[in-house]
Amino acid sequence: MSMITKYKLSYYFSVNKLNHIKLYFQLHLKFFHGSSNVKLAKYSKYANNDYDGVKVVATENLVVGQVLKYVFGIYKIIPPSEKYIMDDKRFNFSLLYTTQNQDTSILLGPIAYINHDCSPNSEFKSSGKSSTINIKIIKNIKQGEELFVKYSGNYFGEDNIDCQCDTCFIKNSNLPSNKPDESIGFQTAVIEQGNELAQVKYLMNKGKINR
Numbered sequence: 001m002s003m004i005t006k007y008k009l010s011y012y013f014s015v016n017k018l019n020h021i022k023l024y025f026q027l028h029l030k031f032f033h034g035s036s037n038v039k040l041a042k043y044s045k046y047a048n049n050d051y052d053g054v055k056v057v058a059t060e061n062l063v064v065g066q067v068l069k070y071v072f073g074i075y076k077i078i079p080p081s082e083k084y085i086m087d088d089k090r091f092n093f094s095l096l097y098t099t100q101n102q103d104t105s106i107l108l109g110p111i112a113y114i115n116h117d118c119s120p121n122s123e124f125k126s127s128g129k130s131s132t133i134n135i136k137i138i139k140n141i142k143q144g145e146e147l148f149v150k151y152s153g154n155y156f157g158e159d160n161i162d163c164q165c166d167t168c169f170i171k172n173s174n175l176p177s178n179k180p181d182e183s184i185g186f187q188t189a190v191i192e193q194g195n196e197l198a199q200v201k202y203l204m205n206k207g208k209i210n211r
């Protein structure tokens with residue numbers, strides 16, 4: 001952080017808050033560093049988005065039980081007085097809804113780059129201290145494969161009816177998902193063909209075109 005930026009920020013924030021901001025940026029930069037086991041890649045799969053999105057991809061083989069400390073997130077409960085911000089369409093925040101406290105939290109940090117799959121290969125892992133979460137690998141992931149978490153059972157509408165993950169697509173189609181070779185081949189095709197197939201997938205899931 002340059003002196004001038006520090007000077008300007010110190011006008012608005014206490015020393016304690018400034019140290020938090022500094023730590024946050026340092027951690028965020030580590031995510032993009034080679035040692036973080038993952039990288040960010042461009043993604044244009046989801047048909048309900050006007051913009052090209054991103055995905056998180058493994059840069060090395062990841063094994064069950066591994067915790068990725070640089071793929072971190074910080075959640076902050078949104079006080080009722082600030083809930084109006086969430087309705088403002090200019091902002092696209094990642095929100096977490098905790099069933100335990102029935103609170104809505106804003107999720108900050110690189111963890112919010114991870115896409116959802118109903119049969120994920122990773123999960124959120126609370127660090128136990130403060131409001132930081134990391135990613136724990138729950139299925140072995142090969143180098144180059146995408147990381148997925150399950151946001152919740154109802155994030156994409158009731159029972160995730162609008163979810164566009166590969167698991168939902170295979171479940172809702174007549175593809176023989178119980179034959180591993182065919183499903184692997186199919187998933188590769190989805191990734192290679194990109195947006196056009198995603199469009200078909202989305203409409204099929206919504207029952208707008210016949211299978």
Ligand SMILES: C[S@@+](CC[C@H](N)C(=O)[O-])C[C@H]1O[C@@H](n2cnc3c(N)ncnc32)[C@H](O)[C@@H]1O
Nearest residue numbers: 046053054094112113114115116117163164165
């Ligand atoms: C936490 S962000 C993940 C990063 C996102 N791909 C991006 O580029 O910002 C969540 C957003 O990604 C998209 N997304 C992720 N998983 C999805 C899924 N299974 N089906 C449909 N959209 C998904 C949705 O637009 C969702 O609101």
